[in-house]
Amino acid sequence: MTDHLPLDQVPLMGRRAIIDVVDRAPDGPYAAPRRAGTRAPGSVPDRGSGTRPGGPTAVDWGVVVTLRRQAAAEISDRVQHHYDQYGRTMPDADRQLMGRAAIRQVVRAHAEQLQASGTALWDLDDEEAYVRAVSSAVFGYGRLQPLFEIPTAENVELHGCDSVVIQYGDGHRAEHPPVADSDEELVEAIRFLGEQARPSRPFDDAHPSMTLALGDRFRLHAIGFGLSFRPSITIRQHLLTDVTLPDLVAGGMLPEELARHLHAAVMGRRSIVISGDQGAGKTTLLRALIAAIPANERFGTLETDYELLTHLLPHRRNMIALQARIGQGEVVGGRRVGEVTVADLVPEALRQNLSRIIVGEVRGAEAGAMFEAMQSGAGTMSTTHSHSAASTMDRLAARVAQGGVLTVDEAYRQIAHNIDLFVHVRLIDDTWRGGTRQRLVSEVRQVTGALESGRPVTHLLYNALPSALTPPVFDPEPTLSAELERYRSAWPGVR
Template sequence: MTQPARLNGHATSAVVPVSAAPFAAKGVELDYTVVRQLHSRVTDKLSQLLTDSANVTAAYRREMAERLGREVIRDYAAGMAHAGRPVSPQEERALLEALVAGMFGAGRLQRLLDDPTITNVHILGCDQVLLHHADGTRSRGEPVADTDDELISMLQVLAMRVAATERQLSESNPELDMQLPDGSRMTVLYKVSPRPIVYLRKHSLFDASLEQLRDHWGMIDLLLYRFLTKALESGANIMIAGLAGSGKTTLLRALARTIPAGEPYITLEESRELGLHEPAGSNWVISLEALQGHGEYDTGGRRRGEKNLHDMMPITQRLGVRRVIVGETRGREIVPMLRAMTVSRGAMCTIHARQAREVMDSIVQLACSYGTDIGAEQALRMAAQGIDLIVYTAVVDERAIGGAEHRFVSHVVEVGGMRDGQVVTTTVFGPGPDGRAVPRHLPERIREDLLDVGYDLRELTAYIEAGPHNRGAWSRELHTRRVRR
């Protein structure tokens, strides 16, 4: 989503030196050997203090750790001053932040997560850190560990402490995909590459509402806002498609937040990403996540304790809810997603696709690749039966040529079942002069359902009749450098 104040500067793809990285320039350089020593002292003291304490809350444990951290750092600073090497207040603060991050956060990764100018991070080994910034530039970051082994140990501890379900990084489980407390995604590869690989993807619009996507970020206009909210209210099954980074998950979250707080629904994910069940107690979301499985393989070739989406789908149909939201369909979850849509109403999911017209092909390819019990024709029939709307999100990234990054909905396609072996579709919204979605045709399959929830189809008619002059209800122009023909 475009934010002119941040994204309209001149952007290049050059990698700048470490000293030019924003957080490195403003931060304090730390000796992490010292941090580890201080960390050990704090944990020892904390363990002694809490030995006889029962039912200690996480907040109390953190409060005690911070107090002990200040004491330990104060003693360390006094010793250094006595040795003629005084520690500045800024260094003391940085040491305390590093201690807290190591005990309750993401360790040396925490500074990257806290920096608002950083969007994504690629890490190759402990010392090759590539930072992707909001303005389109990239820079090299500071090492995140002293050795690769230390990096793996930090990630293993982080996985055990943060993951709500048991997830493990080891030689027998060399892949890790999980959500961090701030909503960022962390993917780790271990042993399958010469050095550990870590990818951090930060979600800057984790809590964005549909109104914010309309009024502030320009991802949808008023017509799309009304149509999509009424479609969801009517029980339409919606698949959101697009390229990576086009805003699919952001739009899915925003749509899901329009579901009334008192209505229970299920989120079903290979690895938890949507975060719709938080904050706890604010809604009735049943959040289910696949279990990785550990130990020996059983006779079926699966690890003991493994629970995938196929296993959990039957139970979702016995929990008394009508909506099932399946997180991004990247692989084997495509089949349970199709099954969910054929037996439920108001289901939603996301899928990768290069273009709106390629969504059905993507569904069939995934289903045939990962579903041993489903063929291409059956997958196509299930998709035509279960999906009501395909919403395609587009991204135009012109930061490399001095422009901005724009994300917007370009298509809303109604799926009308099968006819003569072909999937029948209606382009309800299609690309206007600047590529953003404008009304094209009235829906057919879900027309009666929309009328039942009070949607007035006549508000689309005037725009449809305008033909080439139809520019929808977008409140501001899309300023791109690309010349459209």
């Protein structure tokens, strides 16, 4: 059997440019999908009850999954055969024609098999509906497609096949029709997406969780196989990818005077760590800070999974985006074969003539990689989970110490010498009482470089949430402000 090429090397269609094949009513909303066992596999619903007058043919998604497997294997075989015969990859235009033909042939063969066995008789409309459905399942998101077509959705939360909830940007949630007839069908659909990613992401008993970047603004996380009672999937849609500091000022995330200071700090190659809870806006703020990097600089991003998406922006072509890779197969020396961590990517990035390195998110082992990147050059930026700017350095030091790279005291010294600013973001959620959600920069601390009782000394530069003990403050330290003065004229203003 010929080894199959990954389907992302057979790009018949963009994943977001798929013909809509999900059963829609004439006025637009999605019809509730069939529950398991309501008709025989492979059959077409009775036209008196299963379809609407003048409406599209309903498809059996169990059949679509079977045909998807056959079509994917056939397409991969043909692409591999072309490569073996000619020693080069099949041109995109040829792959498009070949792929459409292969899917149509697979559907036609299935229809003929149904007819020969007396199971069902498909007409041309039935065949065309399955051709569209299989195309979507192979090169798009299949039955999950509607979840990727809600422009204002921030999160899609699936708990099993029949609990689908959409969380919108303003914080409110709404239920959505199921997107699978069984948990097994849902897991199969998620596994297929992981298999087609580059690098591939396994989702099975040996790899019961998976994180996956999809398209130009989605991140999917799945967990199952006994770690959760039912498979649980969260799809995050990044609503702000091409964003600047002036954009965030206009949205109320931070005041202009602070934004100008942070912009100058990026221009002046100061190292910045952004902290906050999950969903607080850390990645969005980091994207805005990256936008402040001068256009003539070549920089790199290091991530466990692509999430910053800077490499997809048309005006950021001279940069490099590196992503870790999950190992496969047996564990050798404590690591799976083929595994590449963020820490492994640092020395590779240093050979790419980069002016600075961005470490997307520091969870655990990435802390050592962040310190290595900061030691290699100024201007490094990263994000991490923390409850305040003041506590971030303690969490970073503890994470590095857990990895055995440095002791806590050594980590504190590295923080004092290599990090300039800690920026903390918060999400204030009043939706529980009918209010709204607001993301804001709540605290900024400048690292002075001094140590006190072994810990880095910080200066409270900004505080947006005053209390009885801490009044509102914007107090830039004079020495740093003087050093950054030459960059203040580069403030871009609102686009």
